Amino acid sequence: MANKAAPDSSRRSERSRRAIFDAALALVGEVGYDKLTIEGIASRAGVGKQTIYRWWPSKAAVLLDAFTVDVEDYEQGLPDTGDLAADLKFVLRATADEFNDPAFQAPYRALAVAGANDEELSRTFVGRLLEPGIRVYVERLRAAQEAGEVDAGIDVRVAAEMVLSPFSQRWLMRTGELTYDFVDTLVDQVLRGLRPRD
Amino acid sequence: MANKAAPDSSRRSERSRRAIFDAALALVGEVGYDKLTIEGIASRAGVGKQTIYRWWPSKAAVLLDAFTVDVEDYEQGLPDTGDLAADLKFVLRATADEFNDPAFQAPYRALAVAGANDEELSRTFVGRLLEPGIRVYVERLRAAQEAGEVDAGIDVRVAAEMVLSPFSQRWLMRTGELTYDFVDTLVDQVLRGLRPRD
Incomplete structure (x- = not known):
């Protein structure tokens, strides 16, 4: 009997988790992090709030899991076709599309703002x-360094930030547009x- | 009589403005932008709130003026000794000292967070x-370009962001320390x- 019940119950759990994540992402985009509540998420997801508390200790934990589900591609790392410029432009153009999409950017902005504001939350936000997100760039740059495409003396962590931070900063502080042109110029x-000196 | 009264009254005004700016900067660092009120600023500054409303339409306007008073050095631009690397390191090290100072960074963080959160406020925050802050770097890089120290094909706006954004992002999102080492590596x-190709 346990064998028969388990798959159903796990399918139900999976549906509930997905509904909770969708509700949390939609709500935080609408009301902001400060006004987000577990009650609000539960009601929007159509589950009891005890269901949420059974799995997560706080709204921050729900949100971070919701985002992590969507960014599992981190684990695969960046593409490596052997052409560093092409790979970086490909990924950053796709990321620009995401950040130019209101549905994606609103909840992410709410979380980034909350993280910037709150040192405690920021530790989890940065860590998770x-x-x-920075690490996959560091790893791609290190692979290029080992392949001789990047000079051995380059600090690849700082190099990753030189690519990522102008992008993030334009978006977060609204100091500029995230166009393909900008992305390409930045990467170039x-x-x-970074190239080896002749 | 008007001639005699004017200097006194203008000195009094100047003292009140300074007290209001100091109160606004201290308070926003303590309670955050959302909980900052004109009443709170007036009470901390020891002035009536009508005095504040006479000069500024909103708390955002007070804060932006308070910051602008402190950053008037923007108008002078960056130092230009003819050595671009030395000039950038000098300014960024001094900026790191500022951002590592809790008294400076708390109000600036409150304003940055409020700007990231609120598109309307962000237009003023970015513009003012x-x-x-970005423009003085763009101008210094353009001077270096004209002096032949930076390649003619470089987009100096994007180059300025490559220097500034990794710095700002480390500070705002707490993804790394603002050390002299970091600043120097970043500039190098x-x-x-950016150097002209041989």
């Missing part, structure tokens, strides 16, 4: 989302400085 | 504070890519 100008 | 790696 920002650092893994960063890589120009 | 962020853009002038950015400039490496």
Whole structure:
């Protein structure tokens, strides 16, 4: 009997989790992090709030899991076709599309703002989302360094930030547009400085 | 009589403005932008709230003026000794000292968070504070371009963001320390890519 019940119950759990994540992402985009409540998420997801508390200790934990589900591609790392410029442009253009999409950017902005504001939350936000996002760039740059495409003396962590931060900063502080043109110029100008000296 | 009264009254006004700015900066660092009120600023500054409303339409306007008073050095531009790397390191090290100072960074963080959150406020924040801050770097890089120290094909706006954004992002999202080491590596790696090709 247990064998028969388990798959159903696990399918139900999976449906509930997905509904809770969708509700949390939609709501935080609408009301902001400060006004987001577990009650609000439960009601929007059509589950009891005890269901949420059984799995997560706080709204921050729900949100971070909701985002992590969507960014599982971090684990695969960046593409490596052997052409560093092409790979970086490909990924950053796709990321620009995401950040130019109101449905994606609103909840992410709410979380980034809450993280910037609150040092405690920021530790989790950085550890669970920002650092893994930076790390895949560091790893791709290190692979290029080993392949001789990037100078051995380059600090690849700082190089990753030279690519990522102008992008993030334009979006978060609204200091500029995230166009393909910007992305391409950024990648070209960063890589120009990383190449081995002749 | 008017001639005699004017200097006194203008000195009094100047003292009140300074007290209001100090109160606004201290308070926003303590309670955050959302909970900052004109009443709170007036009470901390020891002035009536009508005095504040006479000069400024909103708390955002007070704060932006308070910051602008402190950043008037924007108008002077960056130092230009003819050595671009040295000039950028000098300014960014001084900026790191500022952002590592809790008294400076708390109100600025409150304003940055409020700007990231609120598109309306962000237009003023970007126009009054962020853009002038970026522009002095763009101008210094353009001078270096004209002096032949930076390649003619470089987009100096994107180059300025390659220097500034990794710095701002580390601070705002707490993804890394603002050390002199970081600043120096960042400047060196950015400039490496800007030099004219032989």
